[in-house]
Amino acid sequence: MKITSQPRSYLGRPLLHGEDQSSIVDSCPLPRGNGCGDAFAPVILSGSEESQHFLQRKLREPGDGWRLVAKCFSRKSALLRVFRVALLRDVLARRYLTSFFLVVICFGSLAFGQNPEIQAAMERARQDLAQHDLQKAVQEYAEILKLDPRNAEIYSAEGVALYGLGRTRQAAEALQKALSLDPGQSTAELFLGLSQSSLGKCNEAIPLLRRRLGPPTPVDLRRVAGISLLSCYRDTAQYEQALDLARTLKKSFPADADVLYNVAELYTQLWDVTASELLKDHPESYRVHQLAGQVLEAQGKYPQAIKEYQLAIRENDKIPDLHYRIGKILLDQDGPGADDQAIAYFKQELQVNPDDAAPEYSIAEILRQQRQFSQAERHFRRALQMSPDFVEAHVGLGQTLLAEHQLEAARRELEKAAELRPDDPAAHYGLMMVYRDSGKPESAAKEMALFQELTAKQRQNFRSRLRSLLSGKDPARQPSR
Secondary structure, eight states: OOOOOOOOOSSSBBBOOOOOOOHHHHHHHHHHSOSSOOOHHHHHHHHHHHHHHHHHHHHHSSHHHHHHHHOOOHHHHHHHHHHHHOOOHHHHHHHHHHHHHHHHHHHHHSSOOOHHHHHHHHHHHHHHTTTHHHHHHHHHHHHHHHHHHHHHHHHHHHHHHHHHHTOHHHHHHHHHHHHHTTTHHHHHHHHHHHHHHHTOEEEEEEEHHHHTTTSSSSSHHHHHHHHHHHHHHHTTTOHHHHHHHHHHHHHHHHHOEEEEEEEEHHHHHHHHHHHHHHHHHTTTTTOOOOOOOOHHHHTTTTHHHHHHHHHHHHHOOOOOOOOOHHHHHHHHTTTTTHHHHHHHHHHHHOOOOOOOHHHHHHHHHHHHHTTOHHHHHHHHHHHHHHHHOOOHHHHHHHEEEEEHOHHHHOOOOOHHHHHHHHTHHHHHHHHHHHHHHHHHHHHHHHHHHHHHHHHHHHHHHHHHHHHHHHHTOOOOOOOOO
């Protein structure tokens, strides 16, 4: 969730000029009659579809439209459908969310005819919420419950506040009490599900959270419930349900970091479970060596990875991709004779998988760097026959043709690469070289400017990713072969 620097009120809107949090809370006093005037009261208090349209219209009006709604409205269910709530990212965000819910509850919890002691306690609780002091608010709600022990909404308010304080066990008790008094307390049901999930009581949490995934639960709170439910599915090994929910969450919140992280956690757990089953059921299989090699390669333990791949090949020399992986590792290590050894493995990969463009390209690139241009050209063209949109192969072939002074043919290949991937610096650098050698300085300068712009952007992106990694906010990383 992106956190903006602009102050926001409990009700989720930006603060108006000269306004502070207390002025918004003052818009939610203890009800003193309906306080709305005869014209508005019947519409707002009806809780009907008409009231929803009325509220939304008033919220769009300039001036005091927000305060009018806050003062007049006493049906929290409709208010919850109007205002969107930010998800809890950390303790502070969770307290803001809790404060919002408690302000909402105050519109409907103490409707009419309360005694002065309850009104005074509720006013103190409201002031505590204005100061983000949930602990004192909890104490005031406890005092109210001594005077009115069957008030379901106050139990619900107490439970949400306790959840905001991280006291999830006590929160669950209060929320359960609220639901026992009034099973229709949807807020209590949602936060009870979140509390039970935090306590590891997933069997109790799952049915509660399932019911909160759709309307009328606000969209952002469906996100909270969905992430918590996904965690419970993982913990209880309900992987089919977890995968279905993960797909739904990714579709609904495609760029959400918390959703992506939790989905990644699911996939990691599935990988671990499946790998354990493989090791248990087929300990002597070549697949075990293949899996071990991939793990070691990912850890940067290249010599051990090569040994595991070679053991897998020894048991089954027809496995696709293993010869290629060994060849790439040898190239990356750049030891004595690495080029020749890598080419040998790439050729073996082509025997196993003749239609794989990657080993053809890799052979071509080694030969190009060795300035064996005619052989390199042949392998680049084979790679492009297998994969016509292989950008790196178009660039490599263009560079090879340029070295052979075939300027027009080189231009065609490099322009194709730039068409397929406009932000590829290598394609534009190659075109700059072609135009320079063709006596077209203006076109060469244009391509050089593009090349410099793209390389600068890549450096900036790299620095941003590095800062994200160092700060613990790791963006999604694209796997590379």
